[in-house]
Amino acid sequence: MLRKAKAADAMEPMAIATDLGFDDNCKKVVDDVVNSYGRIDILVNNAAEQYKTFSVEELMKRGLTESLELTSFPTFPLQLPRVQWWHLQELVEKGISVNAVAPGPVWTPLIPASYSEEEGANFGKDVPMQRAAQPIEVAPSYVFLASTPESSYMTGQVLHPNGI
Numbered sequence: 001m002l003r004k005a006k007a008a009d010a011m012e013p014m015a016i017a018t019d020l021g022f023d024d025n026c027k028k029v030v031d032d033v034v035n036s037y038g039r040i041d042i043l044v045n046n047a048a049e050q051y052k053t054f055s056v057e058e059l060m061k062r063g064l065t066e067s068l069e070l071t072s073f074p075t076f077p078l079q080l081p082r083v084q085w086w087h088l089q090e091l092v093e094k095g096i097s098v099n100a101v102a103p104g105p106v107w108t109p110l111i112p113a114s115y116s117e118e119e120g121a122n123f124g125k126d127v128p129m130q131r132a133a134q135p136i137e138v139a140p141s142y143v144f145l146a147s148t149p150e151s152s153y154m155t156g157q158v159l160h161p162n163g164i
Contacts, residue, residue: 014033014036014037016029016032016033042146044142044146088155088156091155092155097151097152097154097155098155098156099145099151099154099155099156099157099158099159100157100158100159101138101141101142101145101158101159101161102158102159102160102162103133103138103141103160103161103162104124104127104132104133104160104161104162104163104164105123105124105126105127105132105133105162105163106132106133106134106135106137106138107123107124107132107133107134107135108135111123111132124163127162127163127164128163128164129163129164130163131163132163133161133162133163137161138161140161141159141161144159145159
């Protein structure tokens, strides 16, 4: 969530299209945001890739490394130019909290684009709630972590809106 302050505290959103698979692009995004807004208050790293797999072994064969390169590795260059990667205690001392959201199955446009009609109809039925979440059911986790004072006493935590 990146916002730019305007008169009377109105906020103007900003979107930056880039390939986060390249460190230079990540650094440019951070620089663009800091140059436009003066600082980064909240950083949500949200990249995804869809694999139709049903076991860890199958995922390993199909590209765990490629998935991590898309979803996890770009988070470090986004943070490094301004923060460096200290231990949580050192980050807390600088007023920075680091938390995560780890959702279970969520109904997104990737589902019908990746699965057959039958697979899509069964997507998420293997969790106790027997259905996938809608994005609106996961979004409050991000809002909570971005809110103060509600989440100001948390760091190093993972929220799991996962149907369990």
